[in-house]
Amino acid sequence: MTPVLADLLIGSVVAEASFSLTRDSLVRYAGASGDFNPIHYRDDVAQSVGLSGVLAHGMLTMGLAVQPVVDWVGDPARVVDYQVRFTRPVFVDATDGAIVSVVAKVGAVDLGAGIARIDLSVTFNGATVLGKAQARVNLA
Amino acid sequence: MSVNPELQGRVFPPVAPYLVGREKVREFSRAVFATNPINHDPEAARAAGHSDVVAPPTFAVVVQEATLAQLLAEPDGGIDFTRVVHGDQRFSYTRPIVAGDELTATLAVTSIKTLGGHSMLTAESTIVDATGAHVVTAISTLVVRGDE
Numbered sequence: 001m002t003p004v005l006a007d008l009l010i011g012s013v014v015a016e017a018s019f020s021l022t023r024d025s026l027v028r029y030a031g032a033s034g035d036f037n038p039i040h041y042r043d044d045v046a047q048s049v050g051l052s053g054v055l056a057h058g059m060l061t062m063g064l065a066v067q068p069v070v071d072w073v074g075d076p077a078r079v080v081d082y083q084v085r086f087t088r089p090v091f092v093d094a095t096d097g098a099i100v101s102v103v104a105k106v107g108a109v110d111l112g113a114g115i116a117r118i119d120l121s122v123t124f125n126g127a128t129v130l131g132k133a134q135a136r137v138n139l140a
Numbered sequence: 141m142s143v144n145p146e147l148q149g150r151v152f153p154p155v156a157p158y159l160v161g162r163e164k165v166r167e168f169s170r171a172v173f174a175t176n177p178i179n180h181d182p183e184a185a186r187a188a189g190h191s192d193v194v195a196p197p198t199f200a201v202v203v204q205e206a207t208l209a210q211l212l213a214e215p216d217g218g219i220d221f222t223r224v225v226h227g228d229q230r231f232s233y234t235r236p237i238v239a240g241d242e243l244t245a246t247l248a249v250t251s252i253k254t255l256g257g258h259s260m261l262t263a264e265s266t267i268v269d270a271t272g273a274h275v276v277t278a279i280s281t282l283v284v285r286g287d288e
Contacts (some may be wrong), residue, residue: 002141012181019173024217025171028170028171029172031163031167031171032164032166032167032168032171033171033173033201033202033205034172034205035201049222058229059226059229059261060171060172060199060200061199062229063171063172063174063196063197063198064172064173064174066198066205067172067173067174067175067176067196070176070196070197071175071176074176075176075178075188075194076174076176076178076179076194076195076236077178077188077190077194077198077235077236079233080232080233081231081232081233082197082198082230082231083228083229083279084228084229084230085227085228085277086225086227086229092241105203107183128214129180130216132228135197
């Protein structure tokens with residue numbers, strides 16, 4: 001069932017999810033996206049540029065963070081606009097991995113255009129990693 | 141070396157067309173934890189009114205990538221790849237990307253700002269289908285750190 005635009009309340013949570021990332025997730029994303037920057041799979045390279053260790057591709061975090069919204073609206077084609085700001089790295093420990101949590105809330109509703117703006121809170125270790133993370137979904 | 145301010149407004153030649161494969165859409169979907177059947181199953185996609193499996197919202201980055209490589213390789217651009225940090229990213233769709241699409245991307249530098257020794261460059265890659273109709277615009281803001 002597609003959510004009904006007129007029923008949405010600003011500020012209400014429409015979707016929540018947690019994603020467990022491992023080094024395998026990063027290798028998989030590197031292959032799928034073609035982004036083979038070694039800071040995403042080699043600790044020595046990450047440390048040589050001043051990072052504490054391997055971090056997730058920002059585009060992987062962006063890509064998974066919208067999935068709870070896709071599942072809520074029922075069709076990936078309903079996401080017509082999606083933007084984020086990369087504010088903090090997600091370090092992925094070789095043994096323990098990393099947990100990224102997503103909470104999606106209604107930010108704005110445009111009844112005339114048939115569009116809802118869904119604001120995403122995306123956190124790792126209790127800190128926000130994506131700023132101004134907004135997905136616009138077509139519910140017309 | 142710093143970012144050449146004359147890049148602002150520059151439009152690059154279109155990159156070679158990218159043919160969206162069904163298995164690539166599935167592979168990318170698995171990589172971003174996309175489990176919706178419309179991303180994986182052509183029958184589910186057709187039942188929802190699409191011609192084939194639909195790519196996840198961030199798939200356009202794969203098509204955009206060749207245009208950013210073009211920008212970083214521009215001889216007079218002055219962009220040191222090792223100093224580039226991805227600041228912001230946006231995708232604005234006219235219609236979703238589906239398997240079978242042949243997509244062509246054209247990059248334009250829309251803005252360059254300097255802030256305390258750093259440069260912020262905004263690059264817009266306009267992606268059209270084989271008929272020339274707009275599919276998605278991918279917008280990246282790159283932060284190029286200045287000399288220490």
